Amino acid sequence: MLAITAGYAQQQPAGQRPNVLFICIDDLRPDLGCYGSQQVHSPNLDRFAGSSMLFSKQYATVPTCGASRASILTGMLPREKADLSNEAAAMKISGKPETAEPETFIAQLKRNGYYTVGIGKISHYVDGYVYPYTAPKSDKLELPHSWNEMLFDPGKWKTGWNAFFGYADGSNRQSKKGEIKPYEAADVNDEGYPDGLTAALAVKKLRELGAKKQPFFLAVGFFKPHLPFNAPKKYWDMYDESKITLTPSPGIPENVNRASLHGSAEFNQYKLGEEKASLNAAVSDAYARKLRHAYYACISYTDAQIGKVLDALKAAGLDKNTVVVIWSDHGWHLGDDLVWGKHTIFEWALRSVLMIRTPAMKQGAVCDKVVSAVDVYPTLMSLCDVPMPHRTDGQSLAPLLRNPHARHWNEAAYSYFRNGITVRTARYRLTRYFRKAQPVIELYDHQTDPWENHNVAAQHPDIVKALMKTWEKGNTGIYDKRQQ
Structure with a gap:
């Protein structure tokens, strides 16, 4: 357990706003050493955790990339079906006038004197420009009012989408x-895959930003461990595949309808995979270990790239006045509940990484309070001394940065998908689906069932009734009949 110290979010000297380095990681569940993993090699993220506030119970609002990122960037819970789409930001922000709501926190920082730079996948489109997978890059920005610069090096892949699936x-x-496998272990250096190029570009840009007499916001988005699970062979070599453990949730949870899960369609797009995933049967143990090996290798590869960026921040002396946020957009089922992928509102797909370091922090700590991705927007406005322009659905994490045991904290994180709304509280997860397939209510007691293997709603109607009051606060009307 990391040490706990006071004074995490002390104010900066007058007129000296902090820089912000915001690192996004795609499809990373909290399988890191600092989150308790005994298998994953993540030395750079573990080192960062030693000087940051690690949030052990942070939840994505939507378990799909674009919608999750749109939610954290705007601080808003989904209210329309469009908000559950990977196109959420493109539909709600791109092409709209400046100051039209929703606005990103990046736009607010830019309007308040920050020089803003994006590198890689920050919202849905992997280089920040709106265009289909197989088309040439367009000149239409997904977040047009957020950036002074939007950068990406696609290398030999030529376009952002080609690099993303490269x-x-x-x-x-x-x-x-x-017609390819869902994984690859090529004997190449770090820049033989796109995230290595992203790290190199970020290191170069940090040197430039350090020379500016202006606070900056730099966002860096890494692809891995998103499918395909491709990483240089040296990161695969860190693991003994035979010793990789398998899921504690090998089947469909008790008293749960299959409609709450899915058949791993994204994973099965990789047609040369040795086995297909389905809800009818688990893949073999050997193949499950191979896939977990691949996913872990990707984590270690991304960890190394993040280490380069953090080292560059320190080498430039910028760490002394930079808030650093490291966040992953959602979790991922690694065969858990027979699913390979995200797109459920179970703990596996919703719990993700959040670590925040402010210049005032001397040591790291762990906060076990339940928090939501929508809390990041008001937190950054507070830390950067920028007035909140309008109300969001989040609550500033500043009190928890000062004291991770703060008593007056609303522990409720809401998430939405598969025609369902779920709320995670300190002890329970309560889910309600808007569908005909029964049961539509699921209750999981994390004190006795941390892997959500047993839906106990029918056995505890009193707890369901009590928690439903909290659940209702997250019912934004997204599944109202008019939205169907």
Whole structure:
């Protein structure tokens, strides 16, 4: 357990606003050493945790990339079906006039004197420009009012989407029409895959930003461990596949309808995979270990790239006045509940990484309070001394940065998908689905069932009734009949 110290979020000297480094990681569940993993090699993120506030119970609002990112960037819970789409930001922000709501916290920082730079996947579109997977790059920004600069180095893959689904030989999932494996271990250096190029670009840009007489916001988005699970061989070599453990949730949870889960369609797009995933049967133990090995190798690869960026921040002396946020957009089922992928409102798909370091922090600590991704927007406004322009659905984490045991904290994180709304409290998860397939109510007691293997709603109607009052506060009307 990390040490707990006071004074996490002390104010900066007058007129000296902090810089912000915001690092996004795609599809990373909290399988890191600092989150208690005994298997994953993540030395750089673990080191960062030693000087930051690690939030052990942070939840994405939507378990899909674009919608999750739109939610954290705007501080808003989904209210329309469009808010559950990967196109959420493109539909709600791109092409709209400046100051139209919803606005990103990046736009607020830019309007208040920050020089803003994005590198890689920050919202849904992997280089920040709106265009289909197989089309040439467009000139239409997904977040047009957020950036002074939006950068990406696609290398041999030529476009952002090709790089996102890229293999070491310069090919990609689209060009191969899915006739590829869901993993690759090429004997290449870090820049043989796109995230290495992103790290190099971020290191270069940090040096430039350090010379500016203006506070900056730099966002850096890494692809891995998103599918395909491709990473340089040296990161695969860190693991003994035979010793990788399997899921504690090997089947469909008790008293749960299959409609709450899915058949791993995204994973099955990789047609040369040795086995297909389904809700009818688990993949073999050997293949499950292979896939977990691949996912862990990708984590270690991304960890190394983040280490380069953090080292560059320190080398430039910028760490002394920079707030650093490291966040992953949601979790991922690694065969848990027979699912390979995100897109559920179970703990596996919703719990993700959040660590925040302010210049005032001397040591790290762990906060076990339940928090939501929508809390990041008001937190950054507070830390950067920027007035909140309008109300969001989040609550500033500043009190928890000062004291991770703060008593007056509303522990309720809401998430939405699969025609369902779920709320995570300190002890329970209560989920209600808007569908005909029964049961539509699920209750999980994390004190006795941390892996959510047993829906105990029918056995505890009193707890369901009590928690439903909290659940109702997150019912934004998204599944109202008019939205169907």
